[in-house]
Amino acid sequence: xxxxxxxxxxxxxxxxxxxxxxxxxxxxxxxxxxxxxxxxxxxxxxxxxxxxxxxxxxxxxxxxxxxxxxxxxxxxxxxxxxxxxxxxxxxxxxxxxxxxxxxxxxxxxxxxxxxxxxxxxxxxxxxxxxxxxxxxxxxxxxxxxxxxxxxxxxxxxxxxxxxxxxxxxxxxxxxxxxxxxxxxxxxxxxxxxxxxxxxxxxxxxxxxxxxxxxxxxxxxxxxxxxxxxxxxxxxxxxxxxxxxxxxxxxxxxxxxxxxxxxxxxxxxxxxxxxxxxxxxxxxxxxxxxxxxxxxxxxx
Numbered sequence: 335x336x337x338x339x340x341x342x343x344x345x346x347x348x349x350x351x352x353x354x355x356x357x358x359x360x361x362x363x364x365x366x367x368x369x370x371x372x373x374x375x376x377x378x379x380x381x382x383x384x385x386x387x388x389x390x391x392x393x394x395x396x397x398x399x400x401x402x403x404x405x406x407x408x409x410x411x412x413x414x415x416x417x418x419x420x421x422x423x424x425x426x427x428x429x430x431x432x433x434x435x436x437x438x439x440x441x442x443x444x445x446x447x448x449x450x451x452x453x454x455x456x457x458x459x460x461x462x463x464x465x466x467x468x469x470x471x472x473x474x475x476x477x478x479x480x481x482x483x484x485x486x487x488x489x490x491x492x493x494x495x496x497x498x499x500x501x502x503x504x505x506x507x508x509x510x511x512x513x514x515x516x517x518x519x520x521x522x523x524x525x526x527x528x529x530x531x532x533x534x535x536x537x538x539x540x541x542x543x544x545x546x547x548x549x550x551x552x553x554x555x556x557x558x559x560x561x562x563x564x565x566x567x568x569x570x571x572x573x574x575x576x577x578x579x580x581x582x583x584x585x586x587x588x589x590x591x592x593x594x595x596x597x598x599x600x601x602x603x604x605x606x607x608x609x610x611x612x613x614x615x616x617x618x619x620x621x622x623x624x625x626x627x628x629x630x631x632x633x
Contacts, residue, residue: 338405343370344382344395345402349428349458351388396474400607403429403477407613410454428456429617432471432479434464435530436498436576437602439559441628442480442621449620453613463533464602471605477614478606480621487605493622495602496629502540502592503580504572509590512572517592522549528562528573529553536574540598574598578628601632 346356347367357364375382382395391399406427433442438461446457462470467479471487486492504512504525512525522545527537532555541549554571556562563580566573567588577597583589604621606614 337374338402340370340374340377341398341402343367344374344391345399347371347383347389348391348395348399349430353389391475393474400474400477403427404607404609404611407455407611411612426454426456427613428458429478429614430458430460430476432460432462432467432476432481434467434480434602435461435557435559436579437464437480440498440576440578441624444627445617445620445624448624449617453616455613463531464600465535466533468605471607478604478617478621481603481605482600483605484601484603489608490605491608493604493618494632495604495622495625497599497601497632498629499577500536500540500574500598500600501577501580501584502537502572502596502598503566503575503584503589504592505567505569505588506590508569508572509592513592517544519545519547519549522551524552526552526554526571528556528565528571530559530562531555531557536598536600537572540574540596543598544593544596599630602629 342360343356343362346359347353350356350359353364353367353371357367360367371383378394380394381392382398384390384392407429410427438459446459449455450457460470460476462479464480464482467476467481468483468487470476471479471481471490480495484492484494508525513521515521522541529537537551537553538548541547541551554565556565556570559579562573563575563583565571566575566580567583572592580589584591602625604618604625606618
């Protein structure tokens with residue numbers, strides 16, 4: 335039989351990032367949490383948690399954490415159907431998800447709010463570029479993810495969400511300075527663009543889509559969706575912004591599109607574990623409903 339007090343200690347350390355915070359969450363002493371983790375590692379004969387700041391799970395540890403999450407969801411549904419099993423209720427289960435920053439800043443939060451309003455669950459959202467959220471699924475770090483990958487990750491379902499419309503925008507002063515003769519390869523090679531992270535290729539994809547060639551673009555790194563819009567308005571660089579995020583700035587003339595009729599459409603998908611978990615299915619329905627309202631239909 336599995337000792338769930340030991341598994342809960344592992345999951346708490348990974349979720350909270352340290353033994354001290356895990357101890358507070360479990361209402362135990364740090365030494366008690368450490369002893370439980372050490373005991374489980376000795377029983378299994380392998381390291382489950384890499385000690386550091388933050389503490390992170392090994393591959394085996396991630397498998398155990400995922401199991402704890404899945405059991406927690408099943409227990410919540412069972413107690414909902416049979417309250418006498420736990421008359422004082424259960425602690426909330428935590429679901430770990432990976433979401434790209436632009437989805438989080440635009441359409442995803444209504445889904446998270448609707449789900450949390452009706453479930454005894456907490457959400458732990460990690461922000462990752464949409465091209466890399468699927469890696470979190472593959473490693474077992476999350477149960478579900480918003481991704482641009484249509485092909486299902488092994489052991490997962492993939493459902494189409496819709497397409498996010500991106501516009502290449504810049505401030506009028508920036509356009510006047512760098513694009514007086516229009517959007518050309520020479521101008522783009524000189525005009526600084528904004529990039530969310532090293533993995534962010536939206537700007538490069540848009541350039542390739544418009545010019546039919548790849549360019550080396552001077553870039554400012556800016557890992558914040560709202561700051562991305564603010565920096566574009568301030569004239570720091572041009573960037574690919576969700577159309578919904580810049581609609582007001584465009585209407586007010588604080589931003590303008592580099593090419594008005596040249597959006598970049600980014601298809602998005604919801605991938606989640608295939609295991610039959612009713613709570614996760616309910617989260618999926620909330621995500622699909624929010625996506626219908628916040629994204630454009632895929633062709």
